Amino acid sequence: MKVLVFGDGPFASLVWYCLKHDSRHEVAAFTVEGDFLSKDRHNDLPVHAFEDIEGNFDPSKTAIAVAIGPHDNNRVRARLLAQVKARGFQTISYLASRAIAWPDFKLEENTFIFDGAVIQPFATIGRNCIIRSAVHVSHHVRVEDRCFVAAGACVGGSTSIGAGSFIGLNATIHDNIEIAPNCVIAAGSVLTRSTEPGGVYAGVPARKLRQS
Structure with missing residues (x-):
């Protein structure tokens, strides 16, 4: 089965590279929404407008x-995933061979x-969800849908990360914390208490700055 990568920015390039060198998938092309189509090739592969993609791929x-x-608190990725599925395309996920996960771990759709x-x-x-390099997800942690956890973050045991939340570079989340949906935890922060929905938190210890 051929694979398309949705996007043509740096993160899409990273996903393409990882799939090319560390998976069984063959990446055939990139696709973007027509309003953002600014070039016809990316990483030596064609770029197609998503609105017209069925003309080239079954x-x-x-x-x-x-x-x-x-x-937008991961909402753009959620919207595009819903459109991909509505158009009848399948999805893939990626677990790096250099990541550590136990045999009974379940990799959900479009999670990298x-x-x-x-x-x-x-x-x-x-x-x-996106779990970037060198993230530590401790035992009994629950990361809900459409979250992004940036590189180097450490999430303590039995913590819950609510849907749509963003955890910044090298952030530390203590054990038994409840991060409410759509929160932002800034890079380098140390979160020692549970959060309110949609809050932006930063500092050591992290304090609420504003609503996202």
Whole structure:
């Protein structure tokens, strides 16, 4: 089955490279929304407008990796994934060979877990999540759908990360924390208490700055 990468920015390039060198998937092309189509090739592969993609690829024989970052609390990636599925395309996920996850870990749709990440026993990662390099997800952690956890973040045991949340570079989340949906935890922050929905938190210890 051929694979398309949705996006043509740096993160899409990263996903393309990882799939090319560390998976069984063959990436055939990139696709973007027509309003953002600014070039016809990316990484020596064609770029197609998503609105016209069926003219080049049969949905029953093609999967799409929605390689979009945490824009608008991950809502852009969620919207595009819904459109991909509505058009009849399949989806893929990626677990790096250099990541550590236990045999009973379940990899959900359009979730990407990069090199050096550690997913401990009893931890769960939801649909449409991005877990970047060297992230540590401790035992019994629950990461809900459409979250983005940036490189080097450490999430303590039995913590819950609500849907749509963003955890910044090298952030530390203490054990038994409840991060409410759509929160932003800034890079380098140390979160020691649970959060309110949609809050932006930063500092050591992290304090609420504003609503996202």
